[in-house]
Amino acid sequence: MDLTNLQTVLETVSGFIWGPFFLIPLLLGTGLYLTIRLGGLQFVRLGSALRLGLFTRNDPGADGDISQFQALTTALAATVGTGNIVGVATAIGIGGPGALFWMWITGLLGMASKYSEAFLGVRFRKTDDAGEKSGGPQYYLERGIRGPFGKILALSFAVFAVIACFGIGNMTQGNSIAQNLQASFDVPTWVTGIVLTAFALVVLVGGIKSIGRVTAGLVPIMIISYVLGALYILIANVGAIPAAFAQIFSEAFTGTSAVGGFAGSAIIIAVQFGVARGIFSNESGMGSAAIAAAAAKTSHPVRQGLVSMTQTFIDTIIVVTCTGLVIISTGTWKEIDPETGEQLSPALMTGAAFSHGLPGDWGHIIVTLGLVMFAGSTILGWSYYGERNVERLIGRRAVMPFRIIFSLVVFIGCTVQLGVVWAFSDAMNGLMALPNLIGLLLLSGLVARETKKYLDNDPKLRADRAQIDAFMAGTPGWEEWKTQAIPVVGRRRR
Secondary structure, eight states: OOHHHHHHHHHHHHHHHTSTTTHHHHHHHHHHHHHHHTTSHHHHSHHHHHIIIIIIOOOTTOBSSBOHHHHHHHHHHHHSSGGGTHHHHHHHHHHOTHHHHHHHHHHHHHHHHHHHHHHHHHHTOEEOTTSOEEOSHHHHHHHHSOSHHHHHHHHHHHHHHHHHHHIIIIIHHHHHHHHHHHHHHOOOHHHHHHHHHHHHHHHHTTHHHHHHHHHHHHHHHHHHHHHHHHHHHHHHTGGGHHHHHHHHHHHTTTOBOOBTTBOOBOHHHHHHHHHHHHHHHHOTTTSHHHHHHTTBOBSSHHHHHHHHHHHHIIIIIIIIHHHHHHHHHTTGGGOBOTTTSSBOOHHHHHHHHHHHHSSTTHHHHHHHHHHHHHHHHHHHHHHHHHHHHHHHHTOGGGHHHHHHHHHHHHHHHHHSOOHHHHHHHHHHHHHHHHHHHHHHHHTHHHHHHHHHHHHHHOTTSOOOHHHHHHHHTTOTTHHHHHHTOOOOTTOOOO
């Protein structure tokens, strides 16, 4: 089988996995179920969660490797990537403006999934041989679900995550950076590959503490710069915003008729691409962010779960919305490429939208540099996800070799064509989510009970460690969590 046929097969498999009859209803259904089970937690606790994550930032005296803010920025680094620029353009270009509505729905429901997986990541984390916290679906699926089924789910997630990290979190990101720098500034791809590989090596060899320091400085700068550029364009085009919102809401339920160079999109296409690209952007339900959350210094799993939940809000409700509104309000989503006679490609669409709204070449520069920072930070975040799963499968001794190999693979991604890798990565990304979503549904009772217990006593998230110890004393699982002990297999949790 040649590469062209292999890519076609992989794209077919990926299309089924991310299609309207498999992963999409499971993702949306799980998010809706957890939203109901947790009493709309993402809406009623969002303000307190944002304060804790963005302003308080630390949990004094808590056990962990990095601050709550650094855990948040590490997860944001992994999720705020090409999906926020190219992914949004893809969804709108194929599904029409209505796809943005479904990206919002995915984000809002996904906040409950993101909370639950981050809660479980901290709740069932362990301390590894190097004294670092390690957690995520590769642990909580086995520790939280009794018997061999939990172990199968955990190992499946770990295998899919390791494979996916080299694709969606490494080569495809490096390729996006190299191709954009070459197109924008004539930087040879091999030069980008060398610089990016060296950067990855320097940061990744230092482990999660090094990654946390870099992302804590880089992520706020890149998000704020990008959002400010988008807001400038939206203010300049303020008269077009009401019509943009009207299109978003009306076409979410009607689809888009044939426009420009693409075939008509029915509502199912708007839903499919809105949800698929939304998940690609914010990763809610995939379980990846739970790995970063598990390293946080936190006094209780609920606190870090709420902080991690804000990641989806920032990614989808803020950054994705800015990109989508700029594309729709400037009309570039239906522009024709004069060279091909077809609709602008997703890679060009966002750049064209920003170029229409900003003077000179500033729009083009902001999008290119934004893509470089977004994709570069994604490499850092996903390297940590990969190493924690390598540790789960092989052991701590494999972590440093993994970091080195992961960094070197970045160069390959920058310098070769990746059609097959993109298709394979999409499929692995979807398969990662499957065992995690099953686990979230099975463990939802535990999440709901322990969340209620905590928030009944600390609704404003202001309790200190001594107060938390006092009101949690005697609660099933509390002493187990504090000592990071492995639960007794077969024990019923009440």
